[in-house]
Structures are given as structure tokens and as C-alpha cells.
Amino acid sequence: MRLKDQVAIVTGGSRGIGRGIVKAFAAEGAKVAFIYKGNQAAADSLVAEVAQAGGIAKAFQCDVTNFDDAEKVVEAIEKDLGLVNILLNNAGVIRDGLFVGMKLEEWNTVIQTNLGGVFNFCHAVAMKLARQRKGRIINISSVAADNSNPGQTNYAASKGAVNSFTRALAVELAGRGVTVNAIAPGFIETDMTENVRNKAGDLIKKMIPMKRLGQAEDIAKVAVFLASADSGYITGQIIKVDGGLSLGAVAM
Amino acid sequence: MPTQAEIFKKVSATLVEALNVDHEEIQPTSTLQGDLGAESIDFLDIVFRLEREFGIKIPRNELFPESIFQGDPEFVLNGKVTEKGLKELREKMPFADIGKFERNPDMTAISDLFTVDMIAKYIEGKLGSKA
Numbered sequence: 001m002r003l004k005d006q007v008a009i010v011t012g013g014s015r016g017i018g019r020g021i022v023k024a025f026a027a028e029g030a031k032v033a034f035i036y037k038g039n040q041a042a043a044d045s046l047v048a049e050v051a052q053a054g055g056i057a058k059a060f061q062c063d064v065t066n067f068d069d070a071e072k073v074v075e076a077i078e079k080d081l082g083l084v085n086i087l088l089n090n091a092g093v094i095r096d097g098l099f100v101g102m103k104l105e106e107w108n109t110v111i112q113t114n115l116g117g118v119f120n121f122c123h124a125v126a127m128k129l130a131r132q133r134k135g136r137i138i139n140i141s142s143v144a145a146d147n148s149n150p151g152q153t154n155y156a157a158s159k160g161a162v163n164s165f166t167r168a169l170a171v172e173l174a175g176r177g178v179t180v181n182a183i184a185p186g187f188i189e190t191d192m193t194e195n196v197r198n199k200a201g202d203l204i205k206k207m208i209p210m211k212r213l214g215q216a217e218d219i220a221k222v223a224v225f226l227a228s229a230d231s232g233y234i235t236g237q238i239i240k241v242d243g244g245l246s247l248g249a250v251a252m
Numbered sequence: 253m254p255t256q257a258e259i260f261k262k263v264s265a266t267l268v269e270a271l272n273v274d275h276e277e278i279q280p281t282s283t284l285q286g287d288l289g290a291e292s293i294d295f296l297d298i299v300f301r302l303e304r305e306f307g308i309k310i311p312r313n314e315l316f317p318e319s320i321f322q323g324d325p326e327f328v329l330n331g332k333v334t335e336k337g338l339k340e341l342r343e344k345m346p347f348a349d350i351g352k353f354e355r356n357p358d359m360t361a362i363s364d365l366f367t368v369d370m371i372a373k374y375i376e377g378k379l380g381s382k383a
Contacts, residue, residue, distance in 0.1 A: 127300070130293060133272060175291045 001029030002228040007081045009074065011035040011064050011121055012091030013057075014042040016190035017140060020216025021088060021223045022046060026055030028224055033077040035062045035091065064091045064117030074124040083132060086227045087125045089118045090140040092158075094192055096151040107154045114158035118165060126169070130176040136227045137173075139166050139182040140219070141238060143246045146184075159184075163238050170236030179235040181226050186242025188214040206251040209244030253379060259306075260372045266305055267368065270297045280369040290366075302371070308378050315374050316366060320344055333357035341365075347374040 008025045012018040013034025019042075022034045032050070036043040036059055043059035050057035058080065062073040078084060092114045095106035118139055129135025144152055145159035163182055170180035187193055187204055197204060197213070205211050222241050225231055240246050254262070264278045271288050284290040290298075295316045303310050320341065321327035327337035338357060341350055348365045 127297065130297065172293055176293060 002224060002230070003086070004029035006030045006085040006227070007077070007083060008032045008086035008088065008227065009035065009077060009084055009121065009125070010088045010090055011117060012037075012089075012140075014039050014046055014059070016192055017185065017188055017216045017219050018088075018090040019046055020220040021090060022057050023050060023053070023055075024217070024220035024224050025086070025088075025227065026050045026057050027053065028228070030056075030086065030227075031081045032057040033060055033081055034058070035060050035064065035073065037061070037063055037091070064120060065112045067120045067123070070117075070120035071124045074121070074128075078128075084125055084128055085132070085134070086136045086138070087121055087129075088138045088140070088223060088227070089121055089162075091117045092140065092142075092192075094152070094155050096155065096195075098151055099153045102154065110154040111158050111161075114155070115161045115165070118162055122165075122169060126173065126178070129178045130173060133177045135173075135178040136231075137169070137178065137180040138223055138226050139180075141166070141182040141184040143184050143186045143240055143242050145238075147246050147248075166238065167236040174235055179226075179231065181231070181234060181236065182238045183219055183222050183226070184238050184240045184242070184246075185219050186214055186240070186245035188216060188219060190216060207245060208242070209247060209249050212243060214241065214243060256372070256376060259375050259379070260368075262305055263302070263368060263372045263375060266298065266301045267371075270294055270301055278368055280367070280372070282368050283364045284366040284368070285363045288368075295366075298371070302375065306375055306379065308375075310378075315371070317344055328359055331359050333359060333362070345370075347377050349373075 003025055008030045010018055010022050010025065010032060013022045014036035018034065022032050025032045034046070034057060047057050047059050060073050060077060062069050064070060074084065093110055095110050097106060122137060139162050141162045142159040144156050145163050148156055166180055166182040173180055187208065204213065219241055222239060264275065267273065267278055267288065268275055271290055271294055273288050277288065282288055299310050299315060321337055327334055327340055333341065338350065338354055345365065348370045350365060353361060353365055
């Protein structure tokens, strides 16, 4: 077990990639506190699923865009499970639409969740990790930060900012033994990509050199590595996990 | 009100925690960066810990002014702190012992002002302690 007795926080944990990460962390022996915004049924089923598999996962409701609430929920988690060792920021939303028609609210929601949520939880946890002189922060970014798709100015901007934030924070915390990295997933089969998948159909698979969509587990395995002692000398890196999508190859 | 000795003891304990150093390494004249290896994040950690330890508020940039001269050529000229700059330093950091620095006011040596004793004196001033 690579994460035995480590306390991990996973935001956006009840569904999609986050759910896969919660299960993988728990399977590696971590005590996982996951944050969900509103889907109580999904949260409850995940807690039960992890318990069934012999792991520990607890659900905490919190809106990641709220600075004070993030701090409070981290305190509550530490009271319950002990000092936090790993923070994985996964909570993210999309509000796709061509820029000229984008509403301010659509811009703000995406920036405040995808970037603001990362700020809020890192702020609540960073000094705690620095004081322990070890720790892991992992942010879930996206290949959309570098590979532009129409209709994603807000999403691409938020993820590009997460990448820059990751590198900058890595430099500040490196001296204290805390690593900060990001994973940039390509097309992963989750609720978030359902619309795009329905619209584009098989075209997406043609764009991916590996000819298949990613699964939450593909991301979770890399997250486990980055959370574990095995990745101790890696910091400030953005690791693309996309089946080769970002290589920009033209299908033959 | 704690005595100077009590304050120094508490400050030392705080630095042991914040900088992960041994008690023996901490002398009144030890410089935080040069002798005790403090990095920028450590200065914030020290401030947070002192606030909690002594139940005081330490306004940002009061104990460890980051950019005391803000690139003003009246204060710093050719890498040396000017007479006016030294006056500013005495006013902003009355708790620092700038005697040695005054003799060779090279900007690269300014971090040597941040000593264990300087923190203790600052706290004494805040609490109004007597020997």
C-alpha cells in the first residue's frame, strides 16, 4: 500500500475523475476526505463503495468557491482524520460557449471554481504541509490549457492559470519538502465530457493516437504515483495523461 | 508580563519549531538567513507562530520589512544604504541593532539585521517588558 495512513483531501470527489481518485487513494491505504458540492446520493454511494472494498472515505459538503468554508472544512477534516498529508484539487466545471456569446456569469463560475477552488484549498492546507516538512499537492488541469477548442475560453484560461499556479507554488514550497504538480487529462469518459462525446462521436477516438477515451482510473493511477513517496523528486510539473492526444498527430 | 529571559526562551523554542534547527544552534546573535537557514516562507511561519505564542498581532512588514526602501535612490545608492536610508531603518526597525551594519551598509548584508535577538527585542517592545 503506497499511501498507508496518509490523510488525503480530494475536492470534487463524488463523481467523474475525482471519484476514481478517491477509490484509488483509499485502495492504497489512505484515509480519504472528499469534498462534494451538492450530490449527496453520489457522495453516500461512494462512501459505501469504498467501505465495501475495505477502505476509508468520508464525505464533506463544501462549495470550493468559498474561501472561509474551505478553511473550515479542512479544520473539520483534520479533527476527524488527523493532519492532512495530500491535497488533490479536482473540483471543476465547464460552461462552454463561443466567447462572443459568453455571459459574465459563465466566465466567473468557471474561473471561481477551477482556479478559485484551487487557491482556496491550497491556502487552507499549504502552511500545514509546510510545517510538517512534507506533503503533496496535486491539481487536476486539462490538455485544454494548451490545446485550444472553440467554446472554451473560460475553461482554457482557468486551466492555463492552474498550470502557472502549480509551478509558482511548487517553487515556494519546495524548500519545505512539499511537492506541487498537476495532471492534465485528455478526453476522459465522464459526465463532463458527455456532451462533446455525443456531438463528436467517433471523431474523438480518431484524434487520439491510442484510439480510446481515457478512464478515470487512468488519471487515478498517476495521481497515486504523484501522491506517493515514489514521486519525491518531481515538483512543478504538468503531466499530460491523454493517450497522445496533445501530440497533435493527424489520423492516417 | 514575561521577563526578557522568558521571552528569549519562547522565541528560541519558536525558531526551533519553525526552522527545524537544534536549540544549541540558536544564539542571540544568530542571523535567521545566514546562520539558521531561513527561507522566505519561514519568515511568515515565524510571524504566525509568534502571534499565537505571545497573543499579539504583528502587522505585515513590521517585524521583517520586505522592501523597506522600495527602490528609492535616496535610500540606496550603488548598492549602499545612504545616510537617509539608515535613518529610515532606525525609525522603521528601532528593535534592530544596526551598529555593525552602519559601518558597512551594503544592501547584500541587510538580511544580517534579522537576528534572534532582534525578534526578542521586538517582542519586548510589543509587550512592554522589563528585565
